[in-house]
Amino acid sequence: MKAKVILAVLLVLVLMFVTACGAKEQASKESDSAKLQPIRVANWSKPITEQTNLLVDEKKQFFKDKGLEVTVIPGAGGGDAIKNIVTGQADIAFTDPGSLFFALDKGEKLKVIYNIYPQNVFNIVSRKDKNLIKPQDLKGKTIGVYSLTSGTRQNLLVLLHQAGLAEKDVKIVETGLLNFAPLMQGQVDATAATDTGLVIGKQKGLGEVNVIQVKDYLNVPSDLFVVTEKAYKEKKETLKAFLEAYRSSAQWMIKNPEEAASLASEYAIDGKDEQQNLRIITLRNASSVSPETESKGLGVLDKSVLQKAANTYQKLGLIDSKIDMNEVVSDDILPNIKTEEKK
Incomplete structure (x- = not known):
């Protein structure tokens, strides 16, 4: 009987120890999470394979390593993404030049801070x-x-x-x-x-x-990161950290397309077929680079190309206003050297 009592006491002590350790570990995780700066990315789509590098931070921690907790908000087009930053629902829009021009034409105050895909797709x-x-x-x-x-x-x-x-x-x-x-x-x-x-x-x-x-015929970028002028002025350091992390994630996907294709099956809504994932990721990697990125790093902005595109939209009657891209494009928070992949 005495042995049974001792055994029961030991079991209770073990259970208490395990519970305490679990609580401590959970508290540590919550503490670490509380230290991260939240940043919300308004996407033009639902989470899809071509954006795998933005979706896998749970495992790769490109953004967490920069002190960021990224939330990706799905959308139904580039206009949706811009609407979400204008209304304060997000900090950064993952959008296309056309949607940018339409918003600028309506008087929205926006800044382009990163060229996601310099190649037109x-x-x-x-x-x-x-x-x-x-x-x-x-x-x-x-x-x-x-x-x-x-x-x-x-x-x-x-x-x-x-x-x-x-x-x-x-x-x-x-x-x-x-x-x-x-x-x-x-x-x-x-x-x-x-x-x-x-x-x-x-x-x-x-x-x-x-x-x-x-x-x-006209190599207009396919997608850009866009923020409001207010966010650009008030959150420069956070935005700079985000761009550094995003560049690292893009470099990882370029160098590791097979790993990205495998992870897409977990994180992308269209990622069931790994071979198709790989084909899509290979194409999107190709659209992320250009002669300029080779020397200046991913995300480099070419104001002249965007200006030519804006002028073309006006000539086509798609927008009414003359847009000066010198006032819209800001590259001062773009990482100024190519950062090596860390993962």
Whole structure:
């Protein structure tokens, strides 16, 4: 009986010790979390494979190492992302130049602080038998776009403008997001899409196609980090830390695409197929670099390209105001040297 009592006491003491250790560990985690600076990123989409580097901080800790606790807020387009920073729901917008120009045209006070994808990822896809190999060939053709407010339509108009054509020279129809069925069925002559959209289309049986790349005619960046002027003035150090961390995460994904493709299966809503993940990540890595990034580091901003794009949007009638990108682009918080990958 005495042995049983001693054993019971020992078990209680062990249980108390384990519980205390657990509570201490939890308190330590909560304390560490409390020390992190929260920062909210308004995304243009739900969490998808091409953004894997932004989604895996739980395991890779690019942002935590800089003292940041990042929350990614999903959206439905670049306009959504900008709306979230303007209304104070987020600190940084992951958005496209078109949505930026539209917001500036409405009088919003914004700053561009990082060039996420300096390469334009939009294209015009057509079946081989249509023999559409240059923008001028699109005259008189029916062209599908995701929607009339999408980047596919905006970039199609930019491409037409560079070729001396206008919207009236083609027939534009909505075909839905990543919907290549109308093209495959001959309902449209061509479809405006993206590089990753084309990967998915081919996987679904699109077959051999001709592809006109928008970047070959005007290489407008695909996505940017944008903040309000207020956030830029009040949160410079936090924003600088974020950009340093993001650059490290992008470098990691460029150097480790297979690992990123594997992690995408855990964190991205479209990441079930690791081989498809790898194809998408490889494309997005390619769009993250340019001759300028080789010498100045990822994220470098080219005001002249953005100015040319803004001017084109005005000429197309997409915006009314003349925008001076010298007043919008700010590169003083961009890391000024390439930082080596630490993970």
